[in-house]
Amino acid sequence: MTAHARDGLRESQPICSGRTHTGIVRSMRSRGALSAAVAALLLLPACTRADDGDQAVLTAEALADQSGPRAWAAAPAAGDQDREEPLPIRTGWGPTADEIERARALVADLSLKERAGQVIVARYRGTTAPTRLVNGLHLGGVVVFSDNISSNDQIRGENRALQRSAKAAGRRFPVTISVDQEGGLVERVTGGTRFPAFMTAGAAADPGLTRAAAAASGAELAGLGFTTDFAPDADVTVGAADAAIGSRSASSRPQVVAEHVVASARGYTSRGVVPVLKHFPGHGGLTTDSHLALPVQRRTAAELERTDYVPFRAGIDAGLPAVMVGHVDVRSVDPGMPSSLSTKVITGQLRDRLGFEGLVVTDALDMNAVADRFGSARAAVRALAAGADVLLMPPSPREARDGIVQAVRSGRLSSERLVQAATRQVALLLHQKARGTKPKPPGSGRAVSARWSAAAVTSVAGPCSGRLVGRTVRLTGDPTDVARLRPYLTGAGVTIATAKPKKKAKWPATVVRLLGYGDPAGPGDVVVALDRPYVLGASRARVKLATYGTTPGALSALTGVLLGRQPAPGHLPVPVGGVGRTGC
Template structure:
């Protein structure tokens, strides 16, 4: 490759619109693109756009997507919806976690995606964690390790590259890197004991890719975002943990980096620190020009750029060789429901028998969630409109005092509620609502256990 081609090759960019971004990729010789909800009108349209892009470009291309389940779902409208990753921690059955991830990965592979920016390996610290929350399996590093590995292996078995995130652990900082640069004040010993353990397990398991978050790790490189830090990427991740796979930055248009580093310099700084993939710089053209200029001036060795591009292409090439048959959108519904059924957790109220009267009156701030519950109730023969109050509590919901309180995301609101029956589902998918209704009717037990501490309630039945 020429130097400008090499510089483009390590950049994965966001794009506008729902069509294939052929001109953007060709013009900058980009290594790939990442799709968001506004790029995807329907699974069939995403598949067509990805197919068009690959044919037009005619070389290996990273087409990635954030598809964690729960709050982070970019592809909907026919694709199977999966619960938040905390459901995996509540169920604590790695086989179910792997099966759900494989089902999700198979659908994404069928749509032409070859990289999934998941699973989350952050250990959440509890209510003071504003960013990760239910995206994490829980607050026990061993639990998180089990399910991050199981999910990554499931995605890999489906033929997509999993990217474990967000090294060195975003779950224990009290700020959101989308808005500011969070400061991680834990000692290195404490980081090794908690936050780093799932990533060390991922490295030991030979997983192919790690995403590095934007954190000011005071014990390692104070004042510098970890995504741009040599002591974090090269010293800690590659040196101490021994990782030799693909290192991906978190999105470089986030405020933690955007407000500190110019677009022209951000790609160079990431590569010099040890990253291989420059993800979502605000201006891909400026980032590319900055990399070219840095190599020509000697501030960035060409060998470092070639190493990054080679590692990126090798990762994609390996995934192509092991790709199994993809699956159709919606085919993972059974796997999603099995995971949700194993995750439903009753933290207050009877552990068996019917939990509602002859009918229910459902309430909630999100009309879509209410509609999904209503559909599940009708399918199960549970009358709607009168009877026991069932309140669906999403993020930031106020506590409730009567009837049945259902936490759909993190379960912390249940500790502040006084409803006689309190349940955590860790999702609002059709499968989660169906599993909830079966528990309410006494037709199924709730086998889940809280994977985080919630004062004022029991951990489960």
């Protein structure tokens, strides 16, 4: 359908006529026509207002149905049966045709309320398995944060309890248990191996190591009962002006990001964990953080195709299973509308232009870029109509679920679109279960993490070999970072000066300044960027190094370089002004 035709449809159809719109939506069999029609309907004002008064994180008890959990396999309610031809779900992203058909049958057995719950992945509060929340609202799954974890044994046990509870309630497929575990600044599970920021991949320039690191991380996550990791980050950073992504991106060069995103995702997949590439249509070139407000992307679609889309296209061509859509106002495609709620972005760009057939997950719907304008119900319905399959973290899961149900019953959202979304999710869960996992215990990936960091350490000023510090070192910077590095140096025989000397010493201490995320450049003989490397350009130090992380492996590698025991083989994967070279 042309843009002119879509505009005509919006002008001629009253939004409050559920019967009229049901007929329009169901008469359009092609994916493009259906998507355009649904988008057109939802761009008009809604007839009812959702009550968005719930707090962002609710207790499981408050969200559970008053009648208690219902069986997942309950017969569909009257009127919930789909009588129309289902929307297509193609292969090429993981699930086989047989797994998709099995998923269709399982979703057909769910009631409308259960289908609406199935497409929601919610946050929860506390360290107890949210069984009442998941079973009471029939949720597709949950996302785990650091405040849900007290120990490895605890989260492993609670994840198992959640799966057992859903099965006991009659559910015939697993629960999605997801986590944000990128490495670097974004890590929720801290009781196992710590991995550096993904920019390590671009600096090390070894896709084999990138895959090995992701496989090691995935194995530990699988051992704790996680099914899904919202990683790797497929954003192409523009550099220092990048407000939200920074070291989470592998590089400012699209092809480099693409190569390492595919390698990383294959690493996770090899251990049975679903990787989710994020944040389509690209967040690395934006100067506003979508946690705070809606960022604006002013590149044209053709420009995006040459830059931000490159890693996502590579992942799609590699058959990767899932993509997260961020909250971005793409002015050249759908001005003013967050991409996570935009048919023109999700269906028009991601599905039709790039050819993605797999699972589409929204970024967290409680972020200000969406939450400031849309309530849980409106955002949920718009995202589904736009082509999303999983709704991540609506502020109120209950309101999101009920809003979807009301939209289907009124004809504002087609039942076929909801079924298609739920079927994609269930098909991927069945596929994952059939492939199995290859779990390993927490901490088993430390050697791989250390090798990755050792390959990434970058020297942009000073000698490329030999000892860089004297017998005594004075560490400056954030006290936490100083405390982390001190034992590595003392263990290697270096004396740590505890205070600035009052008079000139015969053997003066080498000042090593550690620069963490957001720290300004300052004086020192050696400066070390522990996260983003851009700060090195403003330093006048004679030696400038970048580690891209504060993990044990990164600090061990840094110690080796400072003492001349190992090289700094990495190269800057991003432009840094004010430095004389990109590496040794």
